[in-house]
Structures are given as structure tokens and as C-alpha cells.
Amino acid sequence: MRAVTPAYSAEISRHSTRPFVLVELVAPGITYRWSSGPDVTWAGESWSAVGLQLEQLRAIVGGGQEGQISLHNFGGGASALVLGSRINDAPVRIWKLYGDGPYDSGDEVQIFDGVADGQRVLVERVTIDIVTSGRERELSPRLYYDAFCSHIPPAGTVLSWEGEHYRLESRHG
Secondary structure (H helix, E strand, C coil), X not given: CCCCXXXXXXXXXXXXXXXXXXXXXXXXXXXXXXXXXXCEEECCEEEEECCCEEEEXXXXXXXXXXXXEEEECHHHHHHHHHHHCCCCCCEEEEEEECCCCCCCCCCCEEXXXXXXXXXXXXXXXXXXXXXXXXXXXXXXXXXXXXXXXXXXXXXCCEEEECCEEEECCCCCC
């Protein structure tokens, strides 16, 4: 059993409360800190409100967790993140916070510790798959793009990249 701060204890004893989550993604050369609630200062760091949603965080048969984090793609910023950074296998940690700040150490509950394991880019949102470290699914391809394009090669086209060969398949075939 863990000790909780008075602020945390008061918040969870209320009739109704709505937590929000803080997500830390450590990409090569940069650490992103996002909040599903307001802009927050916690643990000496700033966490930005970016339209974050934690989706379907669930236990995996055999141990571990998997789920998705989803970000608004304001002005293409989130898609630039996943397209410009190599975030597959980047460490991801998630905490839950309740109530209004300021927050003390101990007000948080860590609910996930794992890695990014693939992404989907849509026009309005970017979704990043997450999985407990060591449970990566090693699917190929590990990066999906769903966007409007002026030219899409037909299904069956083989693309070569860095010594690997990929055959395009139809999502609806």
C-alpha cells in the first residue's frame, strides 16, 4: 500500500472526480511532455495541453499493457513529430493526476511504463500505439500513413528502402 498526499486523498474521496493523464515520450534528442487536461507544472517540468487522449489502455494476455495515445494534429504539428522523429521504441511513461494544482510529489499515480510501437497519421489526429517494454509486436510495417495524396501507387507495387523490400497492399482488398 502506498502513502498518498492529503490533496490526493481529498480528491479521490469526492463523490465525483475526473482525472487527467500526463504522457512523457522520450524521442531521440527531445523529450515531449503532454497533458490530457490543462497545461501543468509537475515534477519540475511543464506538461502541455495538446488535445491528448489515452485510448484503450488494457492488459495483455501473458502480462504487460498496450493502448494508444492520440493527439490533435493542429497545423500538422503532431504528424511532423511522428514523421520527423524516430519514435518507434521511444520510452513512454504515463501518470494520472486528480484535481487542481499545484501538485506535489505523491499526487500522481503511474499507470504505464513502456515504449511507442507504431503510429497512424490522419488529417485531424495522430495515434501512437504504446506497449509495455519488451512486448513490442514487431509488425511490419510499423508506421502507417492515412492521408490525402495526389498519387498513390497501385497495390502490389514493390518499394525498396535501405535494403528492405515492401509490397504495397490494399486496406480494402
